[in-house]
Amino acid sequence: MTSSDERTEVKQKAYSLKTPTNNYMTRSVFIATGAKPTKLPDIDVSSLEGRGVSYCATCDGNFFAGKEVVVVGGGDTAAADALYLSRIASRVHLVHRRDELRANHWYQERVLKDENIVVHWNCVVTGVEETADSLSGVVLKDVLSSEISLLSCDGLFVAIGTQPTTEWLEGIIERDEQGYLVTDSECETSLPGVYAIGDVRQTPLRQVLTAAADGAIAAEAAVKFLAS
Structure with a gap:
């Protein structure tokens, strides 16, 4: 369906x-x-998906071990991704369009204390740089001053939400x-x-493992329903 x-x-x-x-x-x-990941509103980076652009830190983070990465977003997902990647990447840049994170206090405290995470406040990604086969940097725009800067990086993780x-x-x-x-x-x-399984349903964690568990739970429930 x-x-x-x-x-x-x-x-x-x-x-x-x-x-x-x-x-x-x-x-x-x-x-x-x-559910589909929400794409960046200002630029189309689809040509670089799988070549430096990702929407899942836990899925692709290990490809960027020892490298410099950018995470876009300010909510719980972006903060969690930044913290996860900070243990893998050489440096994590968290880009957020506002002057404070929307993530819960627990995440905010840890992000701001993590010495391997640099937060770029009031900034948006407006462009990308690439080599022949991969991402090499992102263009940042300060939403207050309109100043443009280039930030070199190997990976770009977009964490601004999903759409079921x-x-x-x-x-x-x-x-x-x-x-x-x-x-x-x-x-x-x-x-x-009628059962919903995986990313389409209201759940605190969206991973292949949890989706598989949803399927097993729903299948057992459906058997009982059909027998009733």
């Missing part, structure tokens, strides 16, 4: 799933449409303010027999 054309009609004892190519009737549904692929479920299944599906401890959504 990945097409924006999909719709779900709730019947009394079954769900009708409509896709561009077929219709399906089922008593139980697993939703695993994931749930717009097609608006008005059908309960979502939180950010659009993530709300579930109970068995990954069941507001619709009986």
Whole structure:
């Protein structure tokens, strides 16, 4: 279920799933449409994804051991990424468009005390520099003075949020303010027999391991639901 054309009609004892190519009737549904990382608003860095640009520090951090990296963002994810990378990279530059972090106090304290993290306040990334095959630096703009500077680096980690692929479920299944599906401890959504697993649901950690665990929990719950 990945097409924006999909719709779900709730019947009394079954769900009708409509896709561009077929219709399906089922008593139980697993939703695993994931979430997309929010891209930088001012520039397109898609050509450098996998060549220095990443959206997952825990996934790709080890590729930058002993190298200089930039993390963009000011929330919990950006702070956590900066702290994680500070144990791997030679230097971490945290770029934030405001003069204070939005991350919780626990993260803020540790980021500001970490000698391997340099915070660039009131700055945004407006450009990138690259060699023949990889990222070599980012262009920073001070949002207060409009001053432009070049910061050499080997990696750019974008941590300004994610967007769950749930717009097609608006008005059908309960979502939180950010659009993530709300579930109970068995990954069941507001619709009986409909389960959300992985990045698409409201959860404090989004990793392959936790998504796999969601699948196991939801599968067990679905078996009990179908037997009831």
